[in-house]
Amino acid sequence: MSTAENPRQLPEQPEMHPSRWGDPAVARPLPDSARGLVEMAFGIEESPAIEGALPPVGLAAELVAELRDILGADHVRTDDATRRLRTRGKSTPDLIRARTGDLADAPDVVVRPGGHDDVAAVLEWAVRHRVAVVPFGGGTSVTGGLVARREGYAGLISLDLVRLKRLIEVDPVSMTAVLEPGLRGPEAEALLGEHGLTLGHFPQSFEFATIGGFAATRSSGQSSAGYGRFDSLVVGLRVATPRGELRLGTAPATAAGPDLRQILLGSEGAFGVITAVTVRVRPRPEVKRYEGWRWPSFAAGADAMRTLAQANLLPTVIRLSDENETAINLARPEEIGGDSEGGSLMVVGFEGRPDQVEARRAAVCGLLGRLGGVPLGSEPGESWAAGRFDAPYLRDSMLDVGVLVETLETAAFWSQRDALYTAVRDSLATSLGEGAIVLCHISHVYETGCSLYFTVAAKAGAQPLEQWHAAKVAATGAIVATGGTITHHHAVGTDHQPWLAHEIGDLGVSILRAIKADLDPTGILNPGVLIPAGTQS
């Protein structure tokens, strides 16, 4: 077991932008072909963002001074630029609000603790003064997870984990590593890479999202078929709560009562602040091989996925676009390749040692061929891999020209897949009206079911927030009516709260409130996030 040195040099990270996914300088502009399509579908209406003014700092000066005593002046920020970047997350409604200059949800202060003890000290201070605390990792929430309630509090601070970036320990025998929560995806991979290891967690938010956020929201990455969901990668947690420290995870598996790690995973900052995560790690793959397969229909491709999953024969990456998404992708072949024969495009990827990749690929592709898939070669797979983190930048470009783009996702057991798909697709199309485009893909599969990820594009109306909200309500109504989960990998936040009781029952919500009351009796942690308003303080 080796205690890793602090990294001498983490890879340089792109900057977030207050009203966009990332730095506009880094983003790819809308390609000409896409612009042509957009013009044809929706018309181009340039819709530049305006820079709004921040509300004044609402926290009393003497409290800010106390924070500076605790953390040092450099780690207690009240400047506009810092506060602006900690305002809300990155859902389309969040971006629309920012683009129209609405920064009403900005934190009063951004604090940057240097470690677990600093976090504990800030929580102790916040309890004493009844200040709301919003834990902040990558800021990539798309479900309102950073928009806490501030009524009844002396102020609201963003607890930015940006300084907690160590790889604390590597255990190469047990193949585990202890990571701090502020590490972004590429940073964690770089540190593990020095040991020949990978975490294998690559959600679309990979460039910005953090280890702590992955844990707090039950993230799932594009390689989940091979590496597992993030919650399945976590073997241990250290958490600072207003009632003290939790350290969980003594063994690979235990029967010592309920698994309390599973209470902190998905707790979205409402129960405590995760200050270290022990994860399973794997050898860094020597080979990555991605390829495309065509299926006559989305249903046929989904059945093939089910067959693979139930045969315990999954590749590292497997995803399937419905006919609409396939057609859109094929319409811009310079980005995501494929031929022009329609149907449904599947991307499969294999990672590992060359012999493992070859053996698994032979078994998987043999079965795909027998099931009626048509191999398209490596180009569609490599194209997908090259652009796998690009969609949020494309959304920025679409918002710039007056097109509302947003996503939502769900999951269900295989027997419900088709009913769920149809119901959600139709509800979105109906709500958004003529001309709206609704795309779907499956990107996470299990023995018992799969996820469904929808992307919509529509001409932004005069009230785009209300426009999207109506679509979201319609789609989520369809989800709960057809037996899907309200979210497979985007968490509850504030956006999904109206349907949480449908998912876990009123009694389930009551359990969450009881845990919250035990760990956070004054209710300072992310108030209003995760747990529906009710009896919680």
Next chain:
Amino acid sequence: MSTAENPRQLPEQPEMHPSRWGDPAVARPLPDSARGLVEMAFGIEESPAIEGALPPVGLAAELVAELRDILGADHVRTDDATRRLRTRGKSTPDLIRARTGDLADAPDVVVRPGGHDDVAAVLEWAVRHRVAVVPFGGGTSVTGGLVARREGYAGLISLDLVRLKRLIEVDPVSMTAVLEPGLRGPEAEALLGEHGLTLGHFPQSFEFATIGGFAATRSSGQSSAGYGRFDSLVVGLRVATPRGELRLGTAPATAAGPDLRQILLGSEGAFGVITAVTVRVRPRPEVKRYEGWRWPSFAAGADAMRTLAQANLLPTVIRLSDENETAINLARPEEIGGDSEGGSLMVVGFEGRPDQVEARRAAVCGLLGRLGGVPLGSEPGESWAAGRFDAPYLRDSMLDVGVLVETLETAAFWSQRDALYTAVRDSLATSLGEGAIVLCHISHVYETGCSLYFTVAAKAGAQPLEQWHAAKVAATGAIVATGGTITHHHAVGTDHQPWLAHEIGDLGVSILRAIKADLDPTGILNPGVLIPAGTQS
């Protein structure tokens, strides 16, 4: 999706016995060779059980009458035979108490609800009258999980789930099934077998233990490498609590907050009564192939297990005896075969379709050979499979001749395995003194670590309960000092409670109390089990 018919005929089940594992008529007597070994090691001292008298029914007659109104007279039992069989579990201390005639922990009444609504009605009645309720499945707890506190209660009833034996539904597309909690292992397999399916959960208690108990205790079976621990097989739960019903599990995976299923799994009847479990199922294997491998040492075999697990190349069954256990097994070759060259015996088993078994076996055995294992052919594997559920019967036979036999188990990350093994083995040997035999095997492996299962045999002293208690305290002290879990698959019960706070911290215990207070505010459910005495009601 098909709603399964009620089974016309479940396979006939062996009877439990009040002071033995199972029916003495079914048990194999101590083989001559074993008897010779025992005589040599400990001396034979015939130690027959005596039948004790039951305490009078302590529950007021009018309350018993109310129960009869709720469930019908036939399902409210106060006869001696029924109460005797619901007294405690099957740990060696439980058996010793029963063998010496101590039945002080007998329930006042045994009730047999017919379904979820009956269970809910009994709980409502118990809350009203403050009666302690002990949910009862197979009665195979080895950690005091059935010995609830009765002080402060109007009485104590055993809530026997023996009538909840339906396969409620099979979903062959999603490969899930909904099982009632009272189904014993063989019954569940028989019902699923009618659909060509298996659960694949085969703990040593398989013949008696039930679906509800597997869930409530986080059981792990001998085929966990292939099928998974029971908690990993559960996709949904229905639970009756004093505050109402919980239905959990909408999808294969979700990010809708904390995973509340993981609170009910391992809840040991303290939070609610599980009335239905939705599980993953798999095709019934066409082929089962078990074989033996010899390793120069326990450590070498354990390293090979680690290599397999981290290469994602596990067989369906994999277990490894340490040198002591291997020698004992080889000393009675008519039971568990092997040659006489010592070292450490590994059993590996492969189940599935013939092509799957052959492919997996080729890959696994190829690697085992390259790692230095010596193949011993099928005999040691088949012997193990034939006797896999026999050990508890052998324990009865040993107790009959004055030998104390008991087991305990733990798990740790691979890097701690050797230190944990040595510390626990030495602590048991030291505590039990000269002549004691301490055996160990690994029977559950993960990428990050493994279980360790210890069996001890020692001449029973004048005070065998104190003798074992001292050994258990010493061993558990060694476990927590070397980083193991206090239990990998036997739950907390009452026996492991003194160390629960070491496992999850005082704050973790506080969370359990908060959940208990929310779901069971009057504290009627299995009082004193799982959660250490303290502020819980």
